[in-house]
Amino acid sequence: MNQRVNESASQRISESANRSIADSLIRTPLLIPTLAFLGIFFFLPLVRILAFGLDTSALTTGNLDLASRTLLFTTYQSLLSVLLTLVLGLPAAWLFARYDFPGKSLLRALTAVPFMLPTVVVAAGFNALLGPRGWLNLGLMGLFGLQSPPVEFVGTLGAILAAHVFYNTTIVIRIVGSALSQLDPRLPEAARVLGADGRRAFRHVTLPLLRPSVLAAGLLVFLFDFTSFGVILLLGGPQFATLEVEIYVQALSLLDLPLAALLSAIQLACTLAFSVLYTRLSRAQSQTSPHPQPARRPQTARQRIFVVTFALLLIAFFVLPLLALPLRSVTQLEAARGDRTQFQSGLTLDFYRELFVNRRGSVFYVPPADAFRNSLLYAGTTVLLSLSLGFPAAQALTRQTRLTRLLDPLLMLPLGASAVMLGLGFILAFNRMLAQPWLVPIAHTTIALPFVVRALQPALASIPERLRQAAASLGASPLRVWLTVDWPIIWRAALSAATFAFTVSMGEFGATTLLTRPEYPTIPVAIYRFLSQPGGLNYGQAMAMATLLMAVTTLAILLIERLRLPGGEF
């Protein structure tokens, strides 16, 4: 009797082993379309860039000289940005990790909003606040009767740095903040009992323990600043030539593709090296304390002053640009060209109305309504494409096999490549098809795909097999099983992934500027063109479009935030 029970058990085990082999045989082909897609639209362009850039014709002394100068400036501005981001981010991390105060979670969420905003929106926001036609300058000109804007912000290195800090402070808050709240509060206490005053306890104990997380956060911020493009082009101008901007200028304006490819190869090598370093560092810092320190209300007067002033500073820094933009888009602050003598300053919807009026006469005219149509079309295509490629891939990756462990990093690789580089790769690889508008959503899909897979995979993996078996044993058909067990879990992840892909596509600027035909502009491209043209009306229309894009993106961010499964971090 016993014997027989054992036999059937071992039979069952070998059956399930067979099934898991069969399973992986079924699952692996699911990866083929995704890998084929990435092979054609990511690795092929990459190979073309390397082939072009490392060709002897590209390696002239002039080119190498320009490349090293550009690399130097890119590193310089990234380092400065990281430094400033830490200056704001470290106290902010301390604030959020150590203190409780009313509105804390709202303020924390606010600091995270810029990270997902399209670069054109951030650039437009800073422009609306501090640009030559922004609130500050027009306000000062009105107050003191000045003829020209007194504050020079757009076109300076300061503008680039400010935007970088605006973007990446949330990274420092998240990484260092979590290390801070994991820090055992008894360690600095032990130091104090051993004779260290507050300052020395911080220097000898707290600081060294936070160092790995500060380094990791700094490196990640550096990586983002190193490859930033839209912010530098829109706020700094082409004279601030980072690698990204130089690639763009060389490829698009000067048509020196070998030099652009050389710069791309250098950039790729740098980002790869930094990514490896970052992975090492973030692995080293996984120290968890058995006594995490809870956040407390500020106790002493000094603590209260710190909390209040720093919270106000953060509100000012993160709210003002985001508020200046929509307000500027509905406010007439200066006379239109031609009638400088008399104008009414006040609320207006003219800039929005103008988006739908087909004015003739302007030279580089971009019909704004068309840009909306294009962007929506591209985004829709990106959503469909990236979900139909991402779904089978995520399904295949739910089970860890030796093969998927190998393929998983391959799927994530596009995360490390910059958008401008991808655009250049497309130009090099598909130069005959450049007239085709469908290259844009394909580039967007390449960028969105890793996010989509990362959003879907944990959800698919979270569906326990036993639940399916239970449903099946209760008499449900495979379709019913899928509908009752899988679908309720999947739809949230799918919607979240779709929103992600949509947001990426709507805001994508770097690859799009290189690939898009002049007659098919997207919203970010149109905003860029409006901003680079003179006149209050063009400026106002840029503000209006950027506001609409910001509204759409913010809604998407909120939706993703609500759909997020516990533990499903991106």
Added chain:
Amino acid sequence: MLELTNIHKTYEGQPLLRGISFSVAAGETVCLLGASGSGKSTLLRIIAGLEAAESGRAFWGGEDLSGVAAHRRNFGLMFQDYALFPHLSVAENVAFGLKMQNLAADEIRQRVAAVVELVNLQGFEHRRVTELSGGEQQRVALARALAPRPRLLMFDEPLGALDRALRDRLLGELRGILHRTRVPAIYVTHDQEEAFTIADRIILLHGGDIVQQGAPGEVYAHPGSEWVAKFLGLGNVVDGKKLTEDGSRWTVETEFGVWEVAGSTGAGHGESAALLVRPGSVSAGEGGNRVRGRVADVIFEKDRFKIVLEGGFYFYAAQSLKVGEPVDLRVEAECLP
């Protein structure tokens, strides 16, 4: 040396310490014994200067410590789970307090070596503290606390996380080190065996108050209340009702019958009285107070058997009894104040 007067502290609105006063003499080891949550760790933190009492004062040699910051008190504190600095080596951990005193590198090296030898950690100096076992970490923590030659040493459940055999050995070593260095010490624990082993004086904390204090033998011989007898596990606490009183001899009605005991102050006629029956006073003899019952459980304890009767009354016997067997015992009972 150390004197506390009337220390009060509330925690989340609940009173935690309600007027604690005691002192520690030179070279004395005082043990704060109490259940977890009785506020003993908080009391240590107040003495160390890491937390402020709501009222009451601490003095050292007559000097008021109120305005003295933690890093100026020169008190050593060994934290529960040790709180070793994970980024420093064993030697660097031990040297930390000396470095904070701005001593010369040479002197630091000598004193670290001496303390490392005192706690038997030779050869471990350059190891990372995260690689050490629990017992080794405990020694590093002790060495770190000893190195700056503190005026007072405090231990917060220092052996709590260790297994029993290691605990017994370390406790012996710790006792030796305290006796040799003659540093006054406050030792916080919830484990009465630890307390009885190491303390010159035991202070029992319960409900935010000191319920009893005295030398271990004194506390053991004269538990101050029913709670003390139960907490220390001194024996069976039998509830009874006082019937008559003849001088110091009382008759008390218990679940086992009417007993005659040596009375103490307190209860009047008809009032309830708690009696303590130490397992050592239980014998097979004739006469006296009797306990009759059936054996419910027999537990092997190395050189003896713990016999538990139905109803929970227990005693020790050299030979095992059978479960279900009836017993008839002579017991001595004492009245708990």
